[in-house]
Amino acid sequence: MKKQIDLNSDLGESFGQWKMGNDAAILPVVSSANVACGFHAGSPEGILKTLKAAKENGVTVGAHVGYPDLVGFGRRNMDIAPEELTADVIYQIGALQGLAIAAGTQVLYVKPHGALYNTIAHDKRQAMAVINAIITIDKKLTLVALAGSPLIGWAKENGLNVVAEAFADRAYNSDGTLVSRQLSGSVLHDPQLVAQRMLQLVKEGGVTSIDGQFTPIDAGTICVHGDSPGALEMAQQVRHALESHGVEIYAFSNKGDGE
Template identity: 50%
Template sequence: MVIDLNADLGEGFGIWRLGDDMALLDIVTSANIACGFHAGDPLTIRRTCAAAVDRGVMIGAQVSYRDLAGFGRREMEVDPEELCAEVLYQLAAVDGIARAMGGRVSYVKPHGALYNRICRDPEQADAVVEAVADYDRDLPLLTLPGSAVHEIAAREGVATVTEAFADRAYTPAGTLLPRRSPGAVLHDPAAVAARAVRMATARTVTAVDGSEVPVDARSICVHGDTPDAVLLARAVRDALIAAGVTLKAFT
């Protein structure tokens, strides 16, 4: 059993710090680095990319709606051509900095509201896929199983990689419970770690109604902006290794 462990990093902005990126980079195998549209600034991106390269952690571009005030968690209506250009802009910026630090962007993961929107909206999904294809068709997109992105990306020759979320609640349909709903984000390290092991070994997760939902995932995400994110991530890593799971980046 082999699984990737990814986290959202580089989400500070200016003098404001969010999460402990350096500690999380010692735990995860892939880093979804904010590109400046929902969080992140050039210095934060540079430092996070450099630290990821030093640790051998794969770098992903975490592209988003242009929404600093809402942290990219507000769904937006954006013209497809404009959305394509904005994703391309973010991807090129982070990859340029990553290359200057001796690495490169290895995959793309949309953030927040954009991530959830393109799971069900073919028009916005097509815009994101087009941007990735325009920049580098060999970059895979990280998304949920059952996402609309899979079919669209396949048509364009862009690979997709499925992921599961250890610290998020699921609906019976296999989608993430909206963050505004009570219990949408899980905080207990033991519970989160146990969910991660089940995702990796049994390929299922218990939804909010008690039903079992299949999650055929190659990567597991733990968020970097939640309280005790480092504690949660370390608990997940330790539990996966104890269960005989090999942690390895999917790229």
């Protein structure tokens, strides 16, 4: 059983008068904040506000980079040339680094968002574009990647620290992949069930798949969402269940190690 685990959440995604999520409520629950960089969501003022709040709560910050897709919230697949994608990721990390300095904090890791996250988990061409971007701007940044995905090996081969990620509110297939959002039961909504599954993940090293099989998942961070009805309670229940069983919520980037 792991004695420590990181909890992360996607934040800084409001855009001007359009509000997304509740950063102020979720920040006391998590240990790491994946902050939008303006491409899929986030306005400079809102991002800066989230960064300042993260610092006040002692939460570490990562760059939540995505495709240039504000209208689609970064959830649409895009066939971008490697050189362009590398430049896009460098640009986003650099922008967040500047705002983080102004907020008195720093960017310690990178977690791709949405369609980019899912694509580079298995697409080596786009994965290498993102890996090259991170190496170019700051090779000390840790990459957060889907547990069990080929991306983890590719990143490690190129000298990056990597932390594997599990999702609290998602169902898993017996091969360790996420159940497609197009299928019934892919997203979990019962806070107590989700909390017990994440306790199982930490204690036993895996979860029960959608077809009832125990499925090993080696993860160093758990993504908890706070941007939909009931999601905040779910995140709070996950943290309570873990802490009540002696598991410390601790940012992986504070330890400086990868998975």
